[in-house]
Amino acid sequence: MTRFGIVGGGLMGHGIAVALAKAGHSAAVYDVDPQTMATFHHRVGPALAQCGVPGSQAGPIGARITTVQALHDIVRDVDVLVEAVPERLEDKHQVMATLEAVAAPETPIWTNTSVLSITQVAEGMAHPERLAGVHWWNPPYLVPLVEVAPGARTDPRVLDEACDLLSAMGKTTVRLRRDVPGFVGNRLQFALVREALSLLDQGVCDPATIDTVMRSSLGLRWSAVGPMENADYIGLALTRDILGNLAPHLSTEKEVFPGLDKPLSEDRHGRASGAGLLPWPSGRETEVAERLGAGIRRNLADLRTVPNREW
């Protein structure tokens, strides 16, 4: 059993704690927000239920997770520290400084940043060699992938240990050769989001159409055959011809995103404000959460029936 200390008990810190406890590890969690701490354990049972864990096992798994009142309490008797606070560089720096002031210098720290450079997150650290990018996907107890990446000064042994530990938990662990903002997954995801916003800006279609196209075509394909295997499958000459014709028309926008800025300026922030790119009437949030969980579980069941063959 590895003993984890997690800073940030929001969506990801909570989900990571559940994933770790489900795999037999312990997790002590600290969050600055008392309300988040107060509701923490109420969120464990439903998360385990989504994983298909019987109610009788939920108690012992939940008991491996503790919440603590002060950050310095999580560094006591800990093997690995996990940072899961908001995606702001100054917040990450502040947490790293606090952790380094109280934790043993050799304790590894995993940052769950989505898109920040690991090298930048490590700026100002006394021991940047202990920091690894370990990027889980939401919900971390269901989605298999974890991306592991170094900063410029990360000790490769910290990455080795992270990959071994995650693989032993049954996670699909990929290790990047160098630090890039967004790892692989979010670069692919946001290249697609940028193109979708560009189609909206050009008046080509509405947001619901983007989702219909995605869910009825690429979404079906990509969990079975990835874009690289598919490029080979249809042939690289065709892939080259299509890209050569299409690339000049694809968005390269770096700063201006009216498709997001306009709804934001109108207080349409998405699910939580009742409207965003799409309407969010009462009931939609629950239906989407259930559909998302069910869809992931269905795809996971299919994935397990496909032999993971190395050609």
Ligand SMILES: NC(=O)c1ccc[n+]([C@@H]2O[C@H](COP(=O)([O-])OP(=O)(O)OC[C@H]3O[C@@H](n4cnc5c(N)ncnc54)[C@H](O)[C@@H]3O)[C@@H](O)[C@H]2O)c1
């Ligand atoms: N939401 C996702 O789908 C997702 C997926 C992968 C990675 N991430 C990344 O994970 C990180 C956390 O994201 P999230 O979605 O869990 O956010 P969140 O807002 O749900 O949770 C962040 C938590 O950190 C707490 N916090 C803030 N400052 C703190 C501090 N100094 N000490 C202790 N707790 C503090 C907040 O109170 C909050 O509960 C971000 O870097 C995000 O980019 C998010």
